Amino acid sequence: MIQSSNIQTRSVGMKIFTDDQIWEIKQAAFDIIERVGFKCKHKEVHKMMKQAGAWIKDNNIKIPRHIVKECLVTTPAGWTIYDRNGRRAMEVEGEKSHYGTSTASPFTLDAFTGEIRNTSIKDIELGGKVADYLDGIDFVMPMGTAQDVPGDAAEVHEFPALVSNTTKPAVFIGYTALGCEYVYEMAAVIAGGQDNLTQKPFIIAYPEAIAPLFFPDEVIERIFVAADRFMPQLPGSTVQAGATGPVTLAGLITLMTAESLIHITIAQLRKTGCPVAMSGNVGILDMKTALMAMGAPENNLALAAQAEVARSFNLPTWGLAGATDSKMLDAQAGIESAFSILSQGLSGLNLIHDVGYLAAGMACSLEQLVMGNEVIGMTKRFVEGITVNRETIARQIIEDVGPGGHFLVQQHTMNHFKKELSNAKLMNRQTIDGWKASGKPSMEDRVKQEVRMIAETHKPEPLSDKILSELDRLKREGEKEILAKLKKG
Numbered sequence: 001m002i003q004s005s006n007i008q009t010r011s012v013g014m015k016i017f018t019d020d021q022i023w024e025i026k027q028a029a030f031d032i033i034e035r036v037g038f039k040c041k042h043k044e045v046h047k048m049m050k051q052a053g054a055w056i057k058d059n060n061i062k063i064p065r066h067i068v069k070e071c072l073v074t075t076p077a078g079w080t081i082y083d084r085n086g087r088r089a090m091e092v093e094g095e096k097s098h099y100g101t102s103t104a105s106p107f108t109l110d111a112f113t114g115e116i117r118n119t120s121i122k123d124i125e126l127g128g129k130v131a132d133y134l135d136g137i138d139f140v141m142p143m144g145t146a147q148d149v150p151g152d153a154a155e156v157h158e159f160p161a162l163v164s165n166t167t168k169p170a171v172f173i174g175y176t177a178l179g180c181e182y183v184y185e186m187a188a189v190i191a192g193g194q195d196n197l198t199q200k201p202f203i204i205a206y207p208e209a210i211a212p213l214f215f216p217d218e219v220i221e222r223i224f225v226a227a228d229r230f231m232p233q234l235p236g237s238t239v240q241a242g243a244t245g246p247v248t249l250a251g252l253i254t255l256m257t258a259e260s261l262i263h264i265t266i267a268q269l270r271k272t273g274c275p276v277a278m279s280g281n282v283g284i285l286d287m288k289t290a291l292m293a294m295g296a297p298e299n300n301l302a303l304a305a306q307a308e309v310a311r312s313f314n315l316p317t318w319g320l321a322g323a324t325d326s327k328m329l330d331a332q333a334g335i336e337s338a339f340s341i342l343s344q345g346l347s348g349l350n351l352i353h354d355v356g357y358l359a360a361g362m363a364c365s366l367e368q369l370v371m372g373n374e375v376i377g378m379t380k381r382f383v384e385g386i387t388v389n390r391e392t393i394a395r396q397i398i399e400d401v402g403p404g405g406h407f408l409v410q411q412h413t414m415n416h417f418k419k420e421l422s423n424a425k426l427m428n429r430q431t432i433d434g435w436k437a438s439g440k441p442s443m444e445d446r447v448k449q450e451v452r453m454i455a456e457t458h459k460p461e462p463l464s465d466k467i468l469s470e471l472d473r474l475k476r477e478g479e480k481e482i483l484a485k486l487k488k489g
Contacts, residue, residue: 011386012346012384012385013095013348013383014346014347015308016301016305017305017308021250025250025253025254025257025309026257026312028254029254029258029261030261032213032254032255032258033063033068033258033262034063034064034065035062036213037061037063038215038259038262039061039213039214040059040061040214040215041216042220042221045215045220048266048269048270049061049269052067052269054067063262067265068264068265071269072264072313075273075275075276076273077315077316079092079201079232079275081169081201081204082169082200082201083168083202084166084168084169085167086191086202089138089139089168090138090139090169090351092277092316094350095350096348097344097345097348097349097350097352097383098138098351099322099341099352100140100141100171100352100354101137101353101354101356101369102143102323102364102368103141103142103171103353103354104141104361105119105361106119106147106362106363107144107359108120108123108363109328109365111365111366111455112452116327116359119145119146119147119364120146120148121149121161123146123364124158124162125161125162125165126366127140127142127162127369128140128142128163128165128166129166130366130370130455131166131369132166132167132460134369134373135373136373136374136376136377137168137373139169139353140162140171141162141170142158142161142172143356143364144364146161149479150479150483151175153478153479154175155172155173155175155176155179155180156183156475156478156482157475157479158172159172159186159187160186160468160471160474160475164471165460166460167461169202170202170204171203171204171206171351171353172203172204172205173206173208173236174206176218176482177218177222177224178485179482180205180225182474184225186471186474187202189467189471190467197229197231198231201231201232204231204233205222205225205233206233206236207219207233207234208236208237208238209235209236209259211237211238211239211255212244212255212259215262215266220266223267224270227274227276230273230274233277234318234351235276235279235280236280236281237256237280238282238283239259240283240284240292241282241298242287243283244283245283249298249305252302253306257278257310260280263276264276275316276315277310277316277317277350278313279317279319281319282306282319284298291360293360294360295323295324295332295335295336295340295360297339299340300321300339300343300344301343303347304344304346304347306319307347308347316350317348317350317351318350318353319347319352320352321337321340321345321355322337322340322376323336323337323355323358324357325359326358326359327358327359327363329367329371329447333358333371337368337372338375346383355369355376366451367448377424377425378422378424426443426446426447428446
């Protein structure tokens, strides 16, 4: 497997909030949890909260801040995430950034026909294969929601389709608690048992509450499933500015922070010490269309600011980049994707998903993923910054070459050019004559060619026949049990 290009070191970054502003947002979030509370009907949550000292009335739960703060003490500051083979893949901590694919879209832009159509299991398989090849993609998600399998049991089809085509770590949403249990069972088969999976997790759960401040039973059950297995999980409610949250970015971030803290508290009361990030998704509402605008600059600004608040709690972060509101691979797609990937790389967000989204998340695109991968490489180089020491200042080399000389044949150039100078794969750096002679390929042409090459030639490391057989059994068994349970109500 080609090793992913995690941003492990950085000398270039940005800061949005002052320490005082972060303090104000945190205090407001604690106030909301304590005075407004959250809505939840789940009996086990009621029991846990009552025992901890929370106040409960008519399914509204208010948590004194000292309880939340006690739970923050037991929440791990960072995680090590492994690949499918048990090798270290990502250190999720500090300002180390890792990029991942888009997910959960009903539609796919077919890279070979140009048609936007329903997502299929074959798309999930190919998405995993392409992501496996791309060196800037560090983790994977099922690229779309398969429409050719039962929707209520889609995760038991999508997960094996994904992990059979890549060794990279996976993030999954899960549509039901039972479906999540089957996903973990599948992952345990691959890892060689639940103990091995717990010690070297290669999957991360993504339960999504509903903004503002509503935790349905199904979401609670998914939180519990992950916590009981000591598996990492990501709070992921989408707060829409002016719709499900305040239109002001400070208010939106405050609400996101409160919801993350509630999620963390629930998980810690269920299983002390279980790994949980502090995170959420920003939704910017275009007031002209009443639609989500994933390419809006406010989206990137709020996510980066939210990451600063999360880091002040010393917790891992989760956000998005590489998405566009465009419906095709055009200039808008390039602008919005590049702006978001760079801004989140500069922000130091840990897990950055949704590279490959079109149409504000309604469609996944392998072409957008491939183009985003190029921008990730550029961002990685930019964020690494400039090394300044005696060797890199090169005073002696400059003296040796002197006026009117050149540096091409200097050993110093040979020693350093590969590290100092990036090697763009998709950017056209030909002469005009060379470009004309090669058929005047556009960026879209080059991206399409790259997708085709990967699809035709890349061979991901396979799972054993024994494991594939067991995954198939669990897939069939899981679908049957999930659908039967839902039918019973």
